[in-house]
Amino acid sequence: MSMVRGQRWLGWGVLLLGYAFLYLPILLLMLYSFNASRLATVWAGFSTQWYGELFRDRQLLDAAWVSVKVAFWTASASMVLGTMAAMAMTRFRRFPGKTVFGALVTAPLVMPEVIIGLSILLMLVSMGGLFGLPSKGVVAIWIAHVTFTLSFVTVVVSSRLQELDRSLEEAAMDLGANRLKVFFLITLPIIAPALLSGWLLAFTLSLDDVVIASFVAGPSSTTLPMKIFASVRMGVSPKINALATLLVLAVSTVAVLGWWISARADRRRQRDMQLALQDNG
Secondary structure, three states: OHHHHHHHHHHHHHHHHHHHHHHHHHHHHHHHOOEOOOOOOOOOOEOOHHHHHHHHOHHHHHHHHHHHHHHHHHHHHHHHHHHHHHHHHHHOOOOOOHHHHHHHHHHHHOOOHHHHHHHHHHHHHHHHHHHOOOOOOHHHHHHHHHHHHHHHHHHHHHHHHHHOOHHHHHHHHHOOOOHHHHHHHHHHHHHHHHHHHHHHHHHHHHHHOOHHHHHHOOOOOOOHHHHHHHHHOOOOOHHHHHHHHHHHHHHHHHHHHHHHHHHHHHHHHHHHHHHHHHHHO
8 A cells, every 4th residue: 555655646746847847937937027127037026017118119029919920820821721631631542642742741740940941941032933922021931830830730630530430421421411511510510629729739839930930031020939039149138038928828828718619619519429319219
Protein backbone atom coordinates (compact mmCIF):
# COMPACT_ATOMS: atom_id res chain seq x y z
CA MET A 1 0.00 0.00 0.00
CA SER A 2 2.82 2.41 0.88
CA MET A 3 4.53 1.70 -2.45
CA VAL A 4 1.32 2.48 -4.35
CA ARG A 5 0.89 5.68 -2.35
CA GLY A 6 4.51 6.65 -3.06
CA GLN A 7 4.05 6.08 -6.77
CA ARG A 8 0.91 8.19 -6.69
CA TRP A 9 2.69 11.08 -4.97
CA LEU A 10 5.58 10.75 -7.42
CA GLY A 11 3.16 10.97 -10.32
CA TRP A 12 1.49 14.06 -8.89
CA GLY A 13 4.89 15.63 -8.24
CA VAL A 14 6.06 15.06 -11.81
CA LEU A 15 2.75 16.44 -13.12
CA LEU A 16 3.04 19.58 -10.98
CA LEU A 17 6.65 20.11 -12.07
CA GLY A 18 5.59 19.80 -15.70
CA TYR A 19 2.80 22.34 -15.28
CA ALA A 20 5.15 24.68 -13.39
CA PHE A 21 7.74 24.43 -16.16
CA LEU A 22 5.12 25.31 -18.77
CA TYR A 23 2.99 27.94 -17.03
CA LEU A 24 5.07 29.51 -14.25
CA PRO A 25 7.05 31.75 -16.69
CA ILE A 26 3.75 32.95 -18.20
CA LEU A 27 2.35 33.73 -14.75
CA LEU A 28 5.52 35.63 -13.82
CA LEU A 29 5.30 37.60 -17.06
CA MET A 30 1.69 38.53 -16.30
CA LEU A 31 2.66 39.51 -12.74
CA TYR A 32 5.48 41.80 -13.91
CA SER A 33 3.11 43.55 -16.32
CA PHE A 34 1.80 45.32 -13.20
CA ASN A 35 5.29 46.37 -12.15
CA ALA A 36 5.97 50.05 -11.44
CA SER A 37 9.63 49.78 -12.39
CA ARG A 38 11.01 50.43 -15.86
CA LEU A 39 13.06 47.28 -15.50
CA ALA A 40 11.00 44.28 -16.48
CA THR A 41 12.73 41.96 -13.98
CA VAL A 42 12.86 44.24 -10.89
CA TRP A 43 9.71 44.56 -8.80
CA ALA A 44 9.06 48.10 -7.56
CA GLY A 45 5.41 47.98 -6.58
CA PHE A 46 2.01 47.51 -8.16
CA SER A 47 1.08 49.77 -11.08
CA THR A 48 -1.00 49.71 -14.24
CA GLN A 49 0.91 52.48 -15.97
CA TRP A 50 2.38 50.19 -18.61
CA TYR A 51 -1.05 49.32 -19.93
CA GLY A 52 -1.60 53.01 -20.54
CA GLU A 53 1.81 53.24 -22.21
CA LEU A 54 0.90 50.26 -24.34
CA PHE A 55 -2.29 51.83 -25.68
CA ARG A 56 -0.35 55.00 -26.49
CA ASP A 57 2.26 53.11 -28.52
CA ARG A 58 0.87 53.43 -32.03
CA GLN A 59 3.55 51.32 -33.71
CA LEU A 60 3.05 48.39 -31.36
CA LEU A 61 -0.72 48.49 -31.75
CA ASP A 62 -0.43 48.67 -35.54
CA ALA A 63 1.85 45.62 -35.51
CA ALA A 64 -0.64 43.77 -33.29
CA TRP A 65 -3.50 44.62 -35.67
CA VAL A 66 -1.48 43.36 -38.67
CA SER A 67 -0.75 40.09 -36.87
CA VAL A 68 -4.36 39.52 -35.80
CA LYS A 69 -5.68 40.35 -39.26
CA VAL A 70 -3.21 38.05 -41.02
CA ALA A 71 -3.80 35.27 -38.46
CA PHE A 72 -7.58 35.43 -38.90
CA TRP A 73 -7.52 35.20 -42.69
CA THR A 74 -4.74 32.61 -42.58
CA ALA A 75 -6.74 30.37 -40.25
CA SER A 76 -9.89 30.77 -42.34
CA ALA A 77 -8.15 29.98 -45.65
CA SER A 78 -6.18 27.09 -44.14
CA MET A 79 -9.36 25.59 -42.68
CA VAL A 80 -11.10 25.60 -46.07
CA LEU A 81 -8.11 24.36 -48.08
CA GLY A 82 -7.07 21.89 -45.38
CA THR A 83 -10.57 20.40 -45.30
CA MET A 84 -10.55 20.00 -49.07
CA ALA A 85 -7.12 18.35 -48.95
CA ALA A 86 -8.22 16.06 -46.11
CA MET A 87 -11.33 15.04 -48.06
CA ALA A 88 -9.19 14.22 -51.08
CA MET A 89 -6.78 12.13 -49.00
CA THR A 90 -9.43 10.19 -47.06
CA ARG A 91 -12.44 9.95 -49.38
CA PHE A 92 -10.77 9.30 -52.74
CA ARG A 93 -9.23 5.87 -52.55
CA ARG A 94 -6.97 6.09 -55.56
CA PHE A 95 -6.09 8.82 -58.00
CA PRO A 96 -2.91 9.53 -59.95
CA GLY A 97 -0.33 11.23 -57.77
CA LYS A 98 -2.11 10.68 -54.45
CA THR A 99 1.12 9.72 -52.67
CA VAL A 100 2.93 12.76 -54.04
CA PHE A 101 -0.04 14.96 -53.15
CA GLY A 102 -0.01 13.74 -49.54
CA ALA A 103 3.75 14.24 -49.28
CA LEU A 104 3.55 17.78 -50.63
CA VAL A 105 0.69 18.74 -48.32
CA THR A 106 2.48 17.48 -45.19
CA ALA A 107 5.99 18.61 -46.19
CA PRO A 108 5.87 21.89 -44.18
CA LEU A 109 5.48 19.82 -41.00
CA VAL A 110 9.11 18.70 -41.17
CA MET A 111 10.65 21.46 -43.29
CA PRO A 112 12.63 24.23 -41.52
CA GLU A 113 10.83 27.55 -41.46
CA VAL A 114 13.89 29.29 -42.91
CA ILE A 115 13.64 27.14 -46.03
CA ILE A 116 9.88 27.77 -46.27
CA GLY A 117 10.29 31.52 -45.95
CA LEU A 118 13.10 31.73 -48.47
CA SER A 119 11.34 29.51 -51.01
CA ILE A 120 8.09 31.48 -50.74
CA LEU A 121 9.99 34.75 -51.18
CA LEU A 122 11.70 33.45 -54.32
CA MET A 123 8.36 32.17 -55.65
CA LEU A 124 6.62 35.50 -55.09
CA VAL A 125 9.47 37.42 -56.69
CA SER A 126 9.53 35.16 -59.74
CA MET A 127 5.74 35.01 -60.15
CA GLY A 128 5.03 38.62 -59.29
CA GLY A 129 5.61 39.75 -62.84
CA LEU A 130 3.25 37.12 -64.25
CA PHE A 131 0.29 37.23 -61.88
CA GLY A 132 0.85 40.53 -60.07
CA LEU A 133 1.50 38.87 -56.70
CA PRO A 134 3.28 41.17 -54.25
CA SER A 135 6.65 39.90 -53.04
CA LYS A 136 6.43 41.96 -49.84
CA GLY A 137 3.58 43.08 -47.64
CA VAL A 138 0.51 41.80 -45.80
CA VAL A 139 -0.75 39.71 -48.74
CA ALA A 140 2.65 38.06 -49.07
CA ILE A 141 2.67 37.20 -45.36
CA TRP A 142 -0.84 35.77 -45.71
CA ILE A 143 0.21 33.54 -48.64
CA ALA A 144 3.27 32.36 -46.75
CA HIS A 145 1.33 31.58 -43.58
CA VAL A 146 -1.40 29.71 -45.45
CA THR A 147 1.29 27.58 -47.08
CA PHE A 148 2.83 26.91 -43.68
CA THR A 149 -0.31 26.19 -41.64
CA LEU A 150 -2.23 24.25 -44.30
CA SER A 151 -0.48 21.00 -43.45
CA PHE A 152 -1.38 21.22 -39.75
CA VAL A 153 -5.09 21.70 -40.50
CA THR A 154 -5.00 18.86 -43.03
CA VAL A 155 -3.55 16.43 -40.48
CA VAL A 156 -6.11 17.39 -37.81
CA VAL A 157 -9.11 17.12 -40.14
CA SER A 158 -7.82 13.92 -41.80
CA SER A 159 -7.56 12.14 -38.45
CA ARG A 160 -11.17 13.05 -37.67
CA LEU A 161 -12.41 11.97 -41.11
CA GLN A 162 -10.70 8.60 -40.78
CA GLU A 163 -12.57 7.96 -37.52
CA LEU A 164 -15.89 8.99 -39.01
CA ASP A 165 -18.46 6.25 -39.37
CA ARG A 166 -19.01 6.02 -43.13
CA SER A 167 -22.32 4.20 -42.61
CA LEU A 168 -23.92 7.51 -41.59
CA GLU A 169 -23.02 9.07 -44.92
CA GLU A 170 -24.05 5.95 -46.84
CA ALA A 171 -27.41 5.87 -45.05
CA ALA A 172 -28.06 9.50 -45.99
CA MET A 173 -27.17 8.78 -49.62
CA ASP A 174 -29.47 5.75 -49.62
CA LEU A 175 -32.28 8.06 -48.53
CA GLY A 176 -31.73 10.24 -51.60
CA ALA A 177 -29.26 12.90 -50.46
CA ASN A 178 -26.51 13.86 -52.90
CA ARG A 179 -22.84 14.12 -51.88
CA LEU A 180 -22.95 17.88 -51.34
CA LYS A 181 -25.97 17.65 -49.07
CA VAL A 182 -24.43 14.74 -47.17
CA PHE A 183 -21.29 16.79 -46.58
CA PHE A 184 -23.11 19.83 -45.21
CA LEU A 185 -25.75 17.97 -43.18
CA ILE A 186 -23.84 14.88 -41.98
CA THR A 187 -20.08 15.19 -42.39
CA LEU A 188 -19.58 18.86 -41.55
CA PRO A 189 -21.40 18.84 -38.17
CA ILE A 190 -19.47 15.74 -37.09
CA ILE A 191 -16.04 17.11 -38.00
CA ALA A 192 -16.86 20.63 -36.71
CA PRO A 193 -14.72 20.19 -33.55
CA ALA A 194 -11.74 19.20 -35.72
CA LEU A 195 -12.33 22.22 -37.95
CA LEU A 196 -12.39 24.48 -34.92
CA SER A 197 -9.22 22.88 -33.56
CA GLY A 198 -7.49 23.30 -36.92
CA TRP A 199 -8.62 26.93 -37.14
CA LEU A 200 -7.29 27.71 -33.66
CA LEU A 201 -4.01 25.90 -34.39
CA ALA A 202 -3.51 27.82 -37.65
CA PHE A 203 -4.41 31.11 -35.95
CA THR A 204 -1.87 30.50 -33.18
CA LEU A 205 0.89 29.43 -35.55
CA SER A 206 0.35 32.49 -37.74
CA LEU A 207 0.19 34.84 -34.76
CA ASP A 208 3.41 33.38 -33.35
CA ASP A 209 5.49 33.22 -36.54
CA VAL A 210 8.51 35.47 -36.89
CA VAL A 211 10.87 33.54 -39.18
CA ILE A 212 8.70 33.18 -42.28
CA ALA A 213 7.20 36.66 -41.91
CA SER A 214 10.69 38.19 -41.78
CA PHE A 215 11.32 37.10 -45.38
CA VAL A 216 8.15 38.56 -46.92
CA ALA A 217 7.22 41.47 -44.63
CA GLY A 218 7.42 44.96 -46.06
CA PRO A 219 8.16 48.31 -44.38
CA SER A 220 4.48 48.88 -43.48
CA SER A 221 3.61 45.26 -42.67
CA THR A 222 5.65 44.53 -39.56
CA THR A 223 3.99 41.83 -37.48
CA LEU A 224 3.82 41.79 -33.70
CA PRO A 225 6.40 38.98 -33.19
CA MET A 226 8.84 40.86 -35.43
CA LYS A 227 8.26 44.06 -33.45
CA ILE A 228 8.75 42.28 -30.12
CA PHE A 229 11.85 40.45 -31.36
CA ALA A 230 13.38 43.74 -32.49
CA SER A 231 12.56 45.52 -29.22
CA VAL A 232 13.91 42.70 -27.04
CA ARG A 233 17.38 43.28 -28.46
CA MET A 234 17.40 46.69 -26.73
CA GLY A 235 15.93 45.34 -23.49
CA VAL A 236 12.53 44.01 -22.47
CA SER A 237 10.06 46.81 -21.87
CA PRO A 238 7.22 46.34 -19.36
CA LYS A 239 4.90 47.30 -22.23
CA ILE A 240 5.76 43.95 -23.81
CA ASN A 241 4.69 42.22 -20.60
CA ALA A 242 1.38 44.10 -20.67
CA LEU A 243 0.81 43.20 -24.30
CA ALA A 244 1.68 39.55 -23.66
CA THR A 245 -0.78 39.47 -20.74
CA LEU A 246 -3.60 40.76 -22.94
CA LEU A 247 -2.71 38.21 -25.65
CA VAL A 248 -2.67 35.35 -23.13
CA LEU A 249 -6.08 36.38 -21.81
CA ALA A 250 -7.51 36.72 -25.32
CA VAL A 251 -6.14 33.37 -26.51
CA SER A 252 -7.26 31.64 -23.30
CA THR A 253 -10.77 33.04 -23.73
CA VAL A 254 -10.95 31.84 -27.33
CA ALA A 255 -9.58 28.41 -26.34
CA VAL A 256 -12.10 28.00 -23.53
CA LEU A 257 -14.90 29.12 -25.84
CA GLY A 258 -13.78 26.64 -28.50
CA TRP A 259 -13.63 23.84 -25.92
CA TRP A 260 -17.14 24.72 -24.70
CA ILE A 261 -18.52 24.69 -28.24
CA SER A 262 -16.83 21.36 -29.01
CA ALA A 263 -18.05 19.78 -25.78
CA ARG A 264 -21.56 21.04 -26.40
CA ALA A 265 -21.52 19.62 -29.94
CA ASP A 266 -20.28 16.25 -28.65
CA ARG A 267 -23.00 16.08 -26.02
CA ARG A 268 -25.65 16.99 -28.58
CA ARG A 269 -24.38 14.34 -30.99
CA GLN A 270 -24.36 11.66 -28.28
CA ARG A 271 -27.88 12.64 -27.23
CA ASP A 272 -29.11 12.45 -30.82
CA MET A 273 -27.52 9.01 -31.25
CA GLN A 274 -29.15 7.75 -28.07
CA LEU A 275 -32.52 9.05 -29.19
CA ALA A 276 -32.06 7.39 -32.58
CA LEU A 277 -31.20 4.08 -30.91
CA GLN A 278 -34.26 4.34 -28.69
CA ASP A 279 -36.51 5.05 -31.68
CA ASN A 280 -35.08 2.05 -33.56
CA GLY A 281 -35.50 -0.10 -30.49
